[in-house]
Each structure stands twice: as C-alpha cells, then as structure tokens.
Amino acid sequence: MDEALLRSLTPSVLTILVRRGADFAAAEDAVQDALVEAVRVWPDDPPRDPKGWLITAAWRKFLDAVRADTARRRREERVDEEPAPGPAPTADDTLQLYFLCAHPSLSPSSAVALTLRAVGGLTTRQIARAYLVPEATMAQRISRAKRTVSAVRFDRPGDVATVLRVLYLVFNEGYSGEVDLAAEAIRLTRQLAAGIDHPEAAGLLALMLLHHARRAARTTPDGALVPLAEQDRGRWDTASIAEGIGILQAALARDRLGEFQAQAAIAALHADAPSTEETDWAQIVEWYDELARLTGSPVVRLNRAVAVGEAEGPRAGLAALAALDDSFPSLAGSSNRDPLPRRTAVAAYLHERNGDLATAARLYAEAARKAPNLAERDHLTRQAARLNGRR
Amino acid sequence: MAKYLLLKHYRGAPAANNDVPMDQWTPEEISAHIQYMRDFADRLEKTGEFVDGQALAPEGTWVRYDGEGRPPVTDGPFAETKDLIAGWMIIDVDTYERAVELAGELSAAPGAGGKPIHEWLELRPFLAAPPTITE
Numbered sequence: 001m002d003e004a005l006l007r008s009l010t011p012s013v014l015t016i017l018v019r020r021g022a023d024f025a026a027a028e029d030a031v032q033d034a035l036v037e038a039v040r041v042w043p044d045d046p047p048r049d050p051k052g053w054l055i056t057a058a059w060r061k062f063l064d065a066v067r068a069d070t071a072r073r074r075r076e077e078r079v080d081e082e083p084a085p086g087p088a089p090t091a092d093d094t095l096q097l098y099f100l101c102a103h104p105s106l107s108p109s110s111a112v113a114l115t116l117r118a119v120g121g122l123t124t125r126q127i128a129r130a131y132l133v134p135e136a137t138m139a140q141r142i143s144r145a146k147r148t149v150s151a152v153r154f155d156r157p158g159d160v161a162t163v164l165r166v167l168y169l170v171f172n173e174g175y176s177g178e179v180d181l182a183a184e185a186i187r188l189t190r191q192l193a194a195g196i197d198h199p200e201a202a203g204l205l206a207l208m209l210l211h212h213a214r215r216a217a218r219t220t221p222d223g224a225l226v227p228l229a230e231q232d233r234g235r236w237d238t239a240s241i242a243e244g245i246g247i248l249q250a251a252l253a254r255d256r257l258g259e260f261q262a263q264a265a266i267a268a269l270h271a272d273a274p275s276t277e278e279t280d281w282a283q284i285v286e287w288y289d290e291l292a293r294l295t296g297s298p299v300v301r302l303n304r305a306v307a308v309g310e311a312e313g314p315r316a317g318l319a320a321l322a323a324l325d326d327s328f329p330s331l332a333g334s335s336n337r338d339p340l341p342r343r344t345a346v347a348a349y350l351h352e353r354n355g356d357l358a359t360a361a362r363l364y365a366e367a368a369r370k371a372p373n374l375a376e377r378d379h380l381t382r383q384a385a386r387l388n389g390r391r
Numbered sequence: 392m393a394k395y396l397l398l399k400h401y402r403g404a405p406a407a408n409n410d411v412p413m414d415q416w417t418p419e420e421i422s423a424h425i426q427y428m429r430d431f432a433d434r435l436e437k438t439g440e441f442v443d444g445q446a447l448a449p450e451g452t453w454v455r456y457d458g459e460g461r462p463p464v465t466d467g468p469f470a471e472t473k474d475l476i477a478g479w480m481i482i483d484v485d486t487y488e489r490a491v492e493l494a495g496e497l498s499a500a501p502g503a504g505g506k507p508i509h510e511w512l513e514l515r516p517f518l519a520a521p522p523t524i525t526e
Contacts, residue, residue, distance in 0.1 A: 222429065365414035374446050382421050384414035 005050060006035055007121035008191075013054045014118060015093035022062050024100070025146040028118060030062035035121075037061075094119065095195045098188075099158035102166040103149050110145035111166045112173075116181075117142055120188055126179045160196065164204050164260065167192070171208050182212055193247075202251035203261030209244035210267035213237040225379040229276040241271045262291045281311035298324065302340050306349070314354035321347055341370045345380055352387065361387035394442060394483045395490040397497060398513035401449050403474025408509035409502045416503045427500045435482060435493070444480035451475060481517075490514055 010031060017027035034057035038050075047053035101115040116122045116130075128138035171185035186208045193201040217231040248264045266287045273279035288304035291297075301324050309317020321343070348363035364384035371377035413421065435441035453466040480497070484490050494514045502508035 222426070224425075361414070365412075368414065369449050377446070378421070378425060381413050382418045385416050385418050385421055388415055389417050 009051050010121035011097045011119045012093040013058050015097050024150045030058045033061040034058035098163045102163040112169050113141050114145040130179045130181050160198050199251040199254045199256045200258040200260050202247050203264050206244040206248035207260050207264035209240045210271050213240035225375050259294045262287050285311050309350050314350045317350045357387050392483050394517040396515045397480045399477045401475035401477045404511040409506050411503035423501050440482050440484050442481035442483050446478040
C-alpha cells in the first residue's frame with residue numbers, strides 16, 4: 001500500500017468533487033471514506049488507474065451520503081447524474097485547494113490544520129498528535145474551518161503570500177513525532193513551487209531545505225540545543241544544502257526579491273561556510289539590511305545586530321542593539337512582555353565576546369527566565385553557570 | 392489508580408535545604424539535574440505511572456471579570472507575594488503512599504554541589520468519584 005501515493009492524490013480528488021458540485025465538507029468526508037476503502041481493497045486488487053479509482057469511489061461515497069439523507073432527497077435529483085468524463089486537470093486542482101485552505105477568513109491555526117488535512121492528506125489524529133492537542137479538539141478546529149470556507153467561492157486564486165505563510169507555520173512547528181511536520185511542509189512547498197511560477201515559493205522551499213539540512217546537528221541526542229558555532233558541520237545534509245542553494249540561485253536570478261529569498265540567502269551563506277569564523281558575515285549583514293527593508297521586523301534587526309557583532313566586532317554589535325532599543329522605546333528597561341525575548345540573550349553573548357563576563361552572566365540568567373521553551377531555558381542557564389564558574 | 396498533580400513552585404513554597412539559584416551551579420551540575428528529571432519521567436513511563444508534565448514560564452497574570460461590556464481586569468504580573476508555579480507533573484499511582492514516595496524522589500534531584508535540593512513539592516490529588524461496585 002503506497003501511502004505517499006494516496007496522500008498525493010487526495011487533493012486533486014477532493015477538488016474534482018467540489019468542482020462537480022459537492023460542498024467542501026461533504027466532499028472531504030467522501031474522500032476520506034474512499035481512502036479508507038482504498039486501504040482495504042488495493043493490497044489485494046491494485047487499480048490500474050489509482051486516481052480514477054479514487055474519484056469514482058469518492059463520488060459514489062458522496063452520492064451514498066446524499067441519498068442516505070432523506071431530508072436531502074430533492075437535492076439528490078440534482079446531483080445524481082455524473083458529469084461526462086472530460087480532461088482531468090491535475091496540478092491546477094491542487095493549487096486551488098492550497099488557496100482555499102489558506103483563505104484569509106481562517107485563523108492561522110485553522111488554516112494550518114485544514115491545509116494538513118485537505119492538501120497533505122493527514123488524518124485528524126495525526127494532526128492532533130503533531131500539535132499535541134486532543135483529537136476531538138483538532139476535529140472541531142477542522143470542521144469549523146470547513147464551515148468557514150464552505151461559503152467561499154472556489155473559482156479564483158487567492159493570495160500566494162498567505163499560502164506561503166501557512167506552509168512556513170507548518171514547517172516551524174517542526175515537531176518530530178509520528179508525523180514530521182517539517183518534512184511534510186517541505187513536501188507541500190515542493191508541490192506548490194512546482195505548480196506556480198513565483199520566486200517566493202521557490203525562496204521558501206530553498207529556506208526550508210537549508211534549515212532542515214542542519215537539523216541533525218542542532219540538538220544533542222538528549223535534546224539540548226547546540227548553537228550554530230558549535231555544530232558538527234559534518235552532520236549537515238550536503239545534498240539538501242546543494243539543492244536549496246540551486247533553487248535559491250534560480251529564484252534570485254528572476255530579480256523579484258522577497259523576504260523568503262532573502263532569508264534563504266542568509267541560510268545559504270551559513271550553510272556554505274566551513275566554520276563560524278570563515279562565514280561571510282559582511283554579506284549576511286547586507287542581506288539583513290534587505291530583509292529589514294522588506295519586513296521592518298524588529299526580530300530581523302535583532303538578528304542583524306548579531307551579524308554586525310560577528311562582522312565588525314562585539315562593540316559594533318552592541319551599538320546596533322542600542323540603536324534597536326532607541327527605535328523601539330518599549331524595549332528599553334522592559335523585562336516583561338518583551339516583544340523580543342531573545343534580545344537579552346543576544347546582549348549577553350555580545351557582552352561576553354566583549355570581555356564583560358559579569359554583565360554577560362547576569363544577562364544570560366535573565367534571558368533564561370524569559371526563554372520561550374525548555375531547551376532554550378536550559379541552554380541559557382548553562383551559559384550563565386559557565387560564566388559564573390569562570391569568574 | 393488515582394491521579395496526583397505534583398506542583399513545583401518558583402515562589403510560594405518554603406525554601407529548599409540546598410537553595411542555590413540554578414545559574415550559580417556548574418554546567419555539569421545543571422546537566423546532572425536535567426538528567427535526573429528525565430530519568431525520573433522515563434522510569435515512571437515504564438511503570439505506567441506517568442501521565443503528563445510541563446514547565447511553565449515564570450510570569451503569570453491574575454485575571455477577573457469586570458462587568459458587562461468592560462475588558463477583564465488584570466493584575467500583575469509582578470505582585471511580589473504571589474505564588475508562582477514553575478511546572479507540573481501528573482502521575483497515576485495505586486496509593487497515596489506511592490505518590491508521596493515519588494514526590495520525595497523528585498525533590499531529591501541533585502543541585503549545587505551535586506547534593507539533593509530538598510525542594511518542597513506540592514502534592515494534590517485529583518478529585519474523582521468513588522469506584523462504582525457493579526457486581
């Protein structure tokens with residue numbers, strides 16, 4: 001039983017049902033039923049045309065459901081007539097589904113759930129496990145999302161930027177349990193980038209590949225964080241890096257820069273360097289300038305301060321950090337609801353490199369208290385402890 | 392089987408015997424502490440007594456309703472006397488004695504100097520209906 005094949009066929013079968021007049025929620029149920037039957041029947045009796053088989057089975061399931069509902073008997077007459085077989089469009093179908101699942105009327109978490117279900121073909125249970133919520137909660141989230149988009153007309157493409165953002169959200173979740181969301185996001189982005197002519201889709205794919213290539217080196221076997229400078233570069237996935245760089249170069253050559261391409265360019269410069277010292281920090285600073293221009297994001301300017309610290313020394317980095325504080329007055333002196341929880345960790349790092357170990361230790365401990373997750377908290381506490389022991 | 396909540400406090404619990412802030416430990420002591428906690432949870436998973444556990448951020452906010460059409464009232468987050476929960480673990484054990492035994496074991500996690508912290512953990516039983524006898 002080829003689960004990957006089933007998953008890749010799901011979106012276009014779903015789209016065809018919707019095209020034939022099924023509403024989204026009913027079509028989705030019918031496709032799920034057809035998949036269950038495929039899992040049961042195919043091992044003994046593999047179909048010659050899997051997609052055709054699924055479309056026929058799903059359409060029958062849909063008709064069965066409509067027929068079974070006596071209150072809908074009148075509608076049955078309208079739909080109980082299969083349309084004449086015509087040319088079956090392929091890639092285009094899936095793209096429409098991407099846009100529907102990333103519809104602006106959905107909240108980000110709903111859009112993510114619906115995309116994984118409808119485009120990715122994951123089961124509700126798999127999605128719930130990946131996001132560590134009860135299955136019933138995820139089922140509600142998905143059915144709410146389906147209701148929201150059922151009123152949406154399925155006729156024109158939506159906003160590519162929204163679709164890309166949703167895929168990036170999936171990637172960043174990255175929880176590796178039964179379903180590896182990072183790998184799933186790469187699979188879906190690859191499909192999307194193949195279907196639309198958009199440099200930012202390629203940029204996002206390149207970015208994901210470049211990040212993912214470093215994954216094995218990013219944590220120790222017991223889950224502790226390993227900073228970039230200390231990572232064993234021999235464990236980076238060079239094939240992924242080469243592919244990411246190739247995709248990025250083709251995208252950049254189109255001369256329509258966007259934030260994902262710029263982020264991918266930074267990731268590529270890191271991936272290309274044999275060590276932290278030999279990294280082209282000056283060029284990374286330039287890319288951060290581009291990114292800051294494109295996004296205006298304080299997080300980008302925080303990362304830029306780190307790059308400046310590497311390119312021009314810790315004093316220059318601290319100056320860049322101070323300039324950041326000036327432009328975001330709420331940052332100065334605020335230890336609570338910090339919009340940039342990593343700012344303190346960056347300041348600690350730059351003070352350490354500048355030789356001020358006492359300040360660095362104090363700031364590392366403060367950053368640990370604000371850390372967004374346990375792995376980072378432990379890492380920062382260790383940094384503070386390391387300096388406290390050395391002084 | 393009965394479920395118990397083990398609560399670890401940032402503030403509000405009596406001081407531990409070995410009460411040294413974690414950033415004053417050595418990195419090796421921190422590693423040993425984390426390993427102890429992980430081994431503890433692993434062991435309870437194997438005995439079927441582990442349910443769930445999470446660490447919480449230090450900053451919490453008190454919130455209450457403030458009347459129709461008004462936003463909720465919030466307090467804090469830095470009121471000094473407040474009890475602060477650092478994290479929790481839920482265990483599912485046969486007896487109260489077993490729950491106390493496990494809480495004691497968790498409290499013995501190594502800290503500064505590799506010596507047990509002796510921190511106070513709060514042990515709270517879940518409310519549950521008494522078992523129904525059907526036979």
